[in-house]
Amino acid sequence: MRVSVPILRGLRSSVSRHxxxxxxxxxxxxxxxxxxxxxxxxxxxxxxxxxxAMTRRKVFLLRLGATASLLSLVFGxxxxxxxxxxxxxIFGVAKLLLVLVAVTLIVGPALSTFVxxxxxxxxxxxxxxxxxxxxxxxxVAVSIIYVRQPFFTxxxxxxxxxxxxxxxxxxxxxxxxIRTRPGREPRLVYAELPQDPEVFSKLIDxxxxxxxxxxxxxxxxxxxxxxxxxxxxxxxxxxxxxxxxDERRAARVHRWLSRQKGSPENYVYLPLRGKTGDAAMIxxxxxxxxxxxxxxxxx
Numbered sequence: 001m002r003v004s005v006p007i008l009r010g011l012r013s014s015v016s017r018h019x020x021x022x023x024x025x026x027x028x029x030x031x032x033x034x035x036x037x038x039x040x041x042x043x044x045x046x047x048x049x050x051x052x053a054m055t056r057r058k059v060f061l062l063r064l065g066a067t068a069s070l071l072s073l074v075f076g077x078x079x080x081x082x083x084x085x086x087x088x089x090i091f092g093v094a095k096l097l098l099v100l101v102a103v104t105l106i107v108g109p110a111l112s113t114f115v116x117x118x119x120x121x122x123x124x125x126x127x128x129x130x131x132x133x134x135x136x137x138x139x140v141a142v143s144i145i146y147v148r149q150p151f152f153t154x155x156x157x158x159x160x161x162x163x164x165x166x167x168x169x170x171x172x173x174x175x176x177x178i179r180t181r182p183g184r185e186p187r188l189v190y191a192e193l194p195q196d197p198e199v200f201s202k203l204i205d206x207x208x209x210x211x212x213x214x215x216x217x218x219x220x221x222x223x224x225x226x227x228x229x230x231x232x233x234x235x236x237x238x239x240x241x242x243x244x245x246d247e248r249r250a251a252r253v254h255r256w257l258s259r260q261k262g263s264p265e266n267y268v269y270l271p272l273r274g275k276t277g278d279a280a281m282i283x284x285x286x287x288x289x290x291x292x293x294x295x296x297x298x299x
Contacts, residue, residue: 059116063109067134071101074142081184082149086293087162090274093145100141108134148275151181153290155228156191156216158235160272160281163217172219188290190228191215229288236268236283242296249296256282256294267291271298 075097083093107130115126150162163186173179181187193215194200206212215221243250243264257264265285272281272293280298282291 055118056113056116060109060113063112064105067104067108070134070138071104074100074138077142078145082146084184086272086279086295087150087186087274089295090162090272090277090279091148091150092274092276096141096145100138103137103141104134107137150186150274152178152189153186153272153281154189154191154216154222155225155232155235155270156214157193158270160270161216162186162272162274167213167217168219170219173222174220175222175224177224178219178222188225190223190225190232191218191221192223192228192231194221225289232270232283233268233285233288236270236285236288239264239267239269239282242269242280242294242298246297252294252296256292260291269294269298 078093078097079088083091088094112127112130115123115130117123120126147166148164151165152163152168154161154163170179178187178189194203203215207214212218239253242253253264268283268285269280270283272279277295278298280294280296282294283289284291
């Protein structure tokens with residue numbers, strides 16, 4: 001049977017309207033359904049950020065640990081070997097070490113954490129350069145601290161002077177025994193005033209008018225410590241003098257005496273001058289050799 005063209009067209013349009021209504025209903029159903037939450041995306045983003053932060057914290061902690069180990073080694077070397085006892089205080093080494101700590105923390109952990117970025121091109125090179133810069137900074141600071149360390153403790157006239165090897169010409173030292181440093185303590189030296197009136201007058205002119213160093217930094221006047229013990233004992237002051245006046249100083253001296261289990265009459269003292277402060281060099285009254293150094297005002 002033949003179907004006319006208008007009937008076919010009608011069927012097609014009805015089918016099209018039916019499909020349209022079906023699509024509309026399904027679209028309505030889809031629109032009524034809740035849209036997918038972006039929670040997974042946000043959670044993944046947070047995880048990425050947290051992982052990056054954890055990685056940076058790990059880099060910071062690793063660099064901080066390495067820097068702390070290096071600085072601990074430097075501090076032990078400086079405190080125990082180069083500046084023992086009161087020399088650490090009267091040379092002002094603590095301030096130098098604080099500056100060193102601040103600079104190394106910036107150059108090391110801080111900058112390493114700042115430049116770190118996972119996948120960054122040349123990251124290893126940047127971190128290597130920062131580590132090398134930190135080592136150079138520490139090496140320069142340590143070399144400066146080493147050169148300034150007290151190598152000699154020189155008695156001159158009425159006091160002791162802590163002198164570094166960089167302040168003098170060691171080649172001018174006439175006694176071989178003075179050239180070396182006994183262990184970690186500075187070498188004790190006696191600076192003898194010239195007995196010849198002409199030499200003494202020339203020394204005064206050079207010191208006062210020409211600005212040259214005094215005998216405490218003139219190795220040509222240095223002698224072994226044993227040669228000057230009578231002069232040193234004569235110049236020393238009774239330890240009882242430190243017990244008068246300042247209460248805090250007297251308390252420190254009393255504590256020291258209690259540890260020594262001795263009386264003040266057994267000891268004398270002389271001022272010890274450093275780079276940034278002074279202390280009291282305690283001597284045995286009979287022997288004339290140093291017993292200890294007290295970080296008190298000796299004047």
